[in-house]
Amino acid sequence: MPELPEVEVTRLSFAGRIEGAHVHGAEMGKPLRWPLGCDPAILTGRQVLGVRRRGKYLLLDLDRGMLLMHLGMSGSLSFTAQAGPPGTHDHFDLITSRGLLRLNDPRRFGAVVYADGGELDPVAVKLLGGLGMEPLGDAFEFEKFFAGLRSRSAAIKQVLLAGDVVVGVGNIYASEVLFRSGIRPTLAASRISRPRALRLHAAIREVLALAVQKGGSTLRDFSNAWGESGYFQLEAMVYDRAGMPCRTCATPIRLLRQGQRATYFCPVCQKY
Incomplete structure (x- = not known):
């Protein structure tokens, strides 16, 4: 699933190219997780002022209102000068004077939502x-x-x-930041001391920044708006390494389930 670094990488890959573009039209495919909330035709003539990110949402600021885009479990965006007809899994096209922004989402858990009132719009607030x-x-x-x-x-x-508490530390990166902090993933948050919380705070910044630098993580099919894969998974210390030796102490990495999500940790480097 695209997490914060993948969403930020996606934003960086097309934000500069689409900024200032005028919308020539918008087309919807099969229904997504949430409805667009307007007739796509009303987007025609709007101008894209910029692209921001809030958590895992991409915010396309228009000269009136904004589009909130979420990649869901398997979504990706492409931005191309020209594109062919939508494929089976292409569910939203924003046709602009600078190119076509297209959402591809095989599982359709992603979303594109229009908020006429920007961030103050009830939909955006929700x-x-x-x-x-x-x-x-x-x-x-x-x-x-x-x-x-x-x-x-x-x-x-x-x-x-x-x-x-902090947004965007998804499943991959939570395992990684806890390893770097030496904190066992099952420890109650309220029991973390100030010194260890300082290490965790720093690790969150470091891991997410490194993931953005490496283009995110491509475990299955993530790619940015240029179609490029990410490489952070090659840097992972514990994630998806169950049974493999810890890169620090050589103890086999363990896997446990928390809330139906896979958690990876080193029982020696993360004792408490």
Whole structure:
């Protein structure tokens, strides 16, 4: 599933090219997770002012309103000067003066939603209002992060995935940041000391920034808007390495299930 680094990589791969473009039309394919919320025809004539990211959402700011795009479990965006007719899994086309932005999503868990009132629109508030701090910017304040951990009794892996303390630390990267912090994924978030929380805070920044630098993780079919794969999975210390030796101590990496999600950890490097 595309996580925050993959979404950011996608944004970087087309944001500069589509900025300033005028919309010539929009076409919907099969229904996605949520409805567009408007007649696609009303997007014609709008101008794309820029592309931002909030958590795993891409926000296409228009001269009136914005489009919120989510890649779901298997979605990807392409932005090309020319494209052929939509394929079986192509479910949204935004036709602009600078190219065609197309959402491909085999499982259709992704979404494109129009918010006429921008971030103040009720739809946008509903989708974005409960998201935690952005981990890659100055808004990721340690004291607020630490307070969020202290208020949660759930396992730290589950708290990271919930996204209401810090947003975008998905399943792959949660295992990685906990390894770098030396924290066992089953430890209650409220029991993490300040020094260890500082290490975790720093690891979240470092791992996600590295993942963006490496183009994200391509485990199955992720690619950016140029069609390029990511390579962070080659840097993984524990994720998807069950039974393989820890790169630090050579102890076999273990796999456990938390909330039906796979968690990978080293029982020696992550004792507590």
